[in-house]
Amino acid sequence: MRQWWALTTRGLASILRSGEFIFALASPVVLAVCFYLPLRSLMNKTPGMDYASFLMPVVALQSAAFVASAAAVRVAFDRVHGINTRFRSLPMPLLTPGAARLAANAVLLVASLACAAAVCLIIGWRPDGGVSGTVALFALAFAVGVALVLLADGIGLLAGSPEATSQVLTLPVLILGMLSTGFMPADRFPDWTRGFVRNQPISAFADAMRALNSGSASWSVLAPATWWCAALLLAGLVLVVVGTKKVRS
Template structure:
């Protein structure tokens, strides 16, 4: 007979299950399937003939990272909204009256966000395969590619969850996250090469996090990754982890006051 689950584990499982049921009821699962398809329709179909005119360009492979990263941004917005709703509706206040470790609600939302992230990345990969993308590196390179997008997705989800905990309005939280994500996505090398931007903005486009993540994923995807290519992504992940940890600690402390 197995060991009985601890109370904290049972509470985490129950709250995570609650979050997963909410994902289905709210239709977020459906959007996770639809979002990468819409990106492919909006960008790949109209731009492929232009981009593939360059014999060195495989636009399906070029676009694959940003489709995955935009799916991650959907998870981040969902995570922030979920945390903000729990705060504004007083759910976190009710949790404080229960004999529950204060980290359990945050860990349960993390479990829900992780499930949505995995589904979104799988859908993005399937869409990319339909477009014509194929991994060009070895098994370890392909594992590394998906490890990058999953780690980035987890870190951004943690950061977004913390922002949601600190917010007093779910609507304002969604708007505050959507604008930076939109700007960084469009001003990145995700959709078009750096050379297509005006020269004065190219340094920003090249060095901002979305571009660095996309560059690392492309290098892993075609088997040309080196430590010098991956290092900026690693440092951006360290920065996201630090910001997420600090804001989560502040947000959790706020909910238990």
């Protein structure tokens, strides 16, 4: 536990020094402003559409994606600078460094999600699902964020350089985010893209979060998000274990 705590505080100090806390707080603000202001007049013409509430899930999810991207680059820099090799020479359990990185990233994730909630409240989002719905909404966002952080951590351990790590993460997040129901309903997309838009993970998470926020959640809506989150968590754990063993070998 002392080793875990020492490495966790080291990770938090690195996050503070690099300015990642500032960027984690600024990213949901930039995202909300860039999409809400240009699109609200168009989207609010749709009957029953409150675009601030519609946009809220993807703001939270993109905030989690930023934290994951920063985590991957950070662990890749540690690998390049030989930090992981130094840990290998210490009498330390195999997964202690990874558990410490996860704890530090979880703190950054909570801060980013809190900022996302604040900026969405400012633009007009209201938690209409009651206490249980709101807690479940942010629990889902946090679980997705943890899954993304684990995936990113594993990619950072396996990637050859921080630059390669950034490229591996940026393109999938960009494509999945834009081709999802996060920013607009599926019926606003061309016919040939709607199947992909409806059935990819970002859309599943966004739809589940909206259902929780409105108090209309059912298992048929929550199930795709649950299975996608479980799959991402499993994939992330596998990558972290494989990456950790590669560092140790």
